[in-house]
Amino acid sequence: MSAATATTDHTKLLRWALMADAVVTGGNGLVYLVFAAPVSDLLGPEAGLLRGIGAFLLVYGLAVGLLSTRRPISPAAAKAVIALNLVWSLGSVAAVVAGALSFTTIGAVWAVAQAVVVAGFAAIQVAGLRMS
16 A cells, blocks of 8 residues: 555545535535525525625635645644534524524524534544544
């Protein structure tokens, strides 16, 4: 086995977790950005806020996707993604609990569900980082 193959094997889970995170996050951002008005009607937060969140998520998703292609993946950058994912998850749940964004029932369920998914990405990224 070559050194390149060994490195790839050790970072495979981390790369996969980062790329999956990037695709889901970027896709979510694109939907918020392009379809802000109907998503606002469905979820509750104002369309302008959803456009801002969408733009952020699209850029963040692109950055995470780019990170997943680096050889080697920067441990500090991976830790930053993990930290931001955890902050996003906690913030999403806190927003629902506090009633901060006028969520509809569907919006509250969506916010908590996506928080669980993002926290799951963070957990898999931690495992991948430990393996790499």
